[in-house]
Amino acid sequence: MPKVVLKLGDDISTDVIYPGRYMATVLPAETPQYAFADLTEFNAALKGKQIPAGSIIVGGNNFGCGSSREQAVSTLKGHHLVIVARGFARIFLQNGINLGLQTVVCPTLEASENDELEIAGGEVVNKNTGKRFPTIPLPRARQAIIDAGGLIAYTRKLLQERHSRPA
Amino acid sequence: MGMTVAEKILARASSRDFVKAGDVVEPKVDLAMSHENAALVINQFLEIYQGTTLVPRIWDPSRISIIFDHRVPAESPKTATNQKKVREFVLAQGIGKFHDIRGDVGGICHQILPENGYVRPGYVVVGTDSHTTSHGALGAFAFGIGATEMASVWALGTALNIEVPATIKVNVKGVFKKYVGPKDLILYLIGLLTAQGANFKAIEFHGPTIRSMRTSGRLVLCNMSVEAGATAGIVPSDKETLRYLRTEAGVKGKVELVTPDKDASYAQVIAVDVSKLEPQIACPHTVDNVKPIKDVVGTKVNQIVIGSCTNGRLDDLAVAASILKGRKVADNVRMLVFPASGKIYSQALAKGYIGTLMSAGALVMNPGCGPCLGVHEGALGDGETALSTTNRNFKGRMGNPNSQVFLSSPAVAAASALKGYIASPRKGAK
Numbered sequence: 001m002p003k004v005v006l007k008l009g010d011d012i013s014t015d016v017i018y019p020g021r022y023m024a025t026v027l028p029a030e031t032p033q034y035a036f037a038d039l040t041e042f043n044a045a046l047k048g049k050q051i052p053a054g055s056i057i058v059g060g061n062n063f064g065c066g067s068s069r070e071q072a073v074s075t076l077k078g079h080h081l082v083i084v085a086r087g088f089a090r091i092f093l094q095n096g097i098n099l100g101l102q103t104v105v106c107p108t109l110e111a112s113e114n115d116e117l118e119i120a121g122g123e124v125v126n127k128n129t130g131k132r133f134p135t136i137p138l139p140r141a142r143q144a145i146i147d148a149g150g151l152i153a154y155t156r157k158l159l160q161e162r163h164s165r166p167a
Numbered sequence: 168m169g170m171t172v173a174e175k176i177l178a179r180a181s182s183r184d185f186v187k188a189g190d191v192v193e194p195k196v197d198l199a200m201s202h203e204n205a206a207l208v209i210n211q212f213l214e215i216y217q218g219t220t221l222v223p224r225i226w227d228p229s230r231i232s233i234i235f236d237h238r239v240p241a242e243s244p245k246t247a248t249n250q251k252k253v254r255e256f257v258l259a260q261g262i263g264k265f266h267d268i269r270g271d272v273g274g275i276c277h278q279i280l281p282e283n284g285y286v287r288p289g290y291v292v293v294g295t296d297s298h299t300t301s302h303g304a305l306g307a308f309a310f311g312i313g314a315t316e317m318a319s320v321w322a323l324g325t326a327l328n329i330e331v332p333a334t335i336k337v338n339v340k341g342v343f344k345k346y347v348g349p350k351d352l353i354l355y356l357i358g359l360l361t362a363q364g365a366n367f368k369a370i371e372f373h374g375p376t377i378r379s380m381r382t383s384g385r386l387v388l389c390n391m392s393v394e395a396g397a398t399a400g401i402v403p404s405d406k407e408t409l410r411y412l413r414t415e416a417g418v419k420g421k422v423e424l425v426t427p428d429k430d431a432s433y434a435q436v437i438a439v440d441v442s443k444l445e446p447q448i449a450c451p452h453t454v455d456n457v458k459p460i461k462d463v464v465g466t467k468v469n470q471i472v473i474g475s476c477t478n479g480r481l482d483d484l485a486v487a488a489s490i491l492k493g494r495k496v497a498d499n500v501r502m503l504v505f506p507a508s509g510k511i512y513s514q515a516l517a518k519g520y521i522g523t524l525m526s527a528g529a530l531v532m533n534p535g536c537g538p539c540l541g542v543h544e545g546a547l548g549d550g551e552t553a554l555s556t557t558n559r560n561f562k563g564r565m566g567n568p569n570s571q572v573f574l575s576s577p578a579v580a581a582a583s584a585l586k587g588y589i590a591s592p593r594k595g596a597k
Binding site: 011013015016019020021023024025026027038061062065066067068069070071073087089090091094095098099139140141142144145150151152154155156158159160162163 | 191203204206207210211214215216217218219221237238242243245246249294295296297299311312313314315316318319322323327328330362363366367396398453455540541542559561562563564566568
């Protein structure tokens with residue numbers, strides 16, 4: 001059962017997730033080293049591979065507000081983290097869907113670090129407190145991108161359909 | 168039922184007669200803008216074509232604009248190499264609206280697009296920058312997207328799966344007091360709405376104060392709409408939009424204005440009277456932590472920054488110069504000035520603003536994003552405080568998580584530079 005490895009408050013900005021001074025690094029293969037670079041202990045734990053894939057970061061409202069920088073998503077995706085937040089900022093949520101970062105919108109969530117969370121069937125169950133919290137499904141239009149395996153695969157499919165159509 | 172400006176623009180771009188908030192559309196894109204992060208867009212764009220027999224071609228290179236501004240001139244070999252790759256791609260794909268690192272046509276993307284007439288009322292504009300909301304000042308529907316979404320736009324020419332946003336209508340009346348203006352209004356509104364108050368929504372600005380506001384001020388409002396979470400900020404286009412496009416941006420030919428229907432439906436209506444508004448300050452570390460200046464007067468500052476896509480325009484430099492003329496920046500304060508474009512820099516030189524600012528002790532830097540996002544120059548020391556006319560004060564924003572940033576108008580920044588602490592330009596003003 002995945003555990004909460006980091007609990008954060010409201011309005012966590014992309015400057016906190018991926019500080020601007022590392023923005024010259026753009027490739028998804030290279031961004032994971034700078035995840036939460038200013039939270040030095042957490043960053044060290046990530047880089048030291050002490051955080052298992054599927055681990056959960058819990059956020060408050062407006063997670064990922066600020067810049068459109070996609071590094072803020074690829075840096076988390078690179079560590080196979082799951083973000084469960086009360087709410088997300090629009091661009092971050094869209095980038096997450098496009099790149100296949102697992103994001104869960106759970107407006108009433110209550111969880112602490114080290115709690116085990118079960119995410120299934122439209123709810124998050126906090127195994128430590130026994131409390132259950134409903135999740136909000138992503139809009140259907142977004143689901144098509146997820147189902148295709150991300151926006152690159154989805155666009156590739158649309159392009160190929162367009163080119164195979166008789167003119 | 169009528170349509171808002173956002174609904175009208177998205178309906179037209181999606182070849183529909185009518186759309187309403189919540190509908191999902193795939194609008195044709197009129198203009199797609201990127202800056203240095205075009206390096207990542209290129210990477211994702213080429214990946215789309217992997218495993219296919221198709222040749223990677225941008226759908227319409229004349230509708231792509233790439234502007235170097237975030238790290239100019241390059242601060243590292245890595246950035247310089249990325250910029251080189253982008254230059255080569257621009258050439259190979261025949262991208263037209265490219266602005267390299269130059270003193271004549273260079274500058275910050277959110278100034279370059281308007282001043283070159285690239286944005287028109289009714290356009291759908293996407294940009295790999297959250298402050299793309301700026302371009303709503305010209306009556307466009309303009310919003311920020313990530314690099315992968317931009318790669319998809321480059322390939323297809325459409326933005327996929329866009330949800331038509333509900334709109335918040337803001338009615339503004341009253342005349343600003345001296346040294347109070349658009350920056351104070353938008354900070355006040357962000358404080359009112361909170362950082363997520365307009366998330367997934369558009370903000371439409373109305374009322375006599377907006378109608379009599381110049382495009383430079385409207386750009387400030389739309390630029391910072393994203394700090395309330397807004398997908399887009401929009402000033403419905405009018406006579407002033409036409410004036411700006413014709414006389415400042417050199418646009419010829421037909422321009423169609425887009426206005427909302429009288430019976431358009433709004434999610435929320437907010438009324439603001441600015442006649443009693445005092446200068447507003449966003450305090451660390453969130454943009455919605457807004458206070459009237461009297462609550463923070465006297466806070467010691469180490470660095471003043473005037474510039475950016477928010478407040479680096481000619482009228483911003485003019486007010487700063489008028490306050491600093493014949494006076495000196497306080498000891499132990501660094502004052503950095505970043506004009507928003509080469510064109511503005513030249514105009515400010517001709518008008519004497521640059522000379523005035525330098526004589527006062529300000530350091531005038533090259534146009535670009537400069538210290539705003541903490542990647543390039545003007546970093547803060549541990550425990551230091553900046554007062555800046557930029558748009559964000561998140562922890563670590565100016566390159567150091569152990570520092571703090573306050574946000575204000577250029578008038579407040581200039582008055583504070585003289586004192587070395589946050590000070591009102593209105594002291595003694597009528």
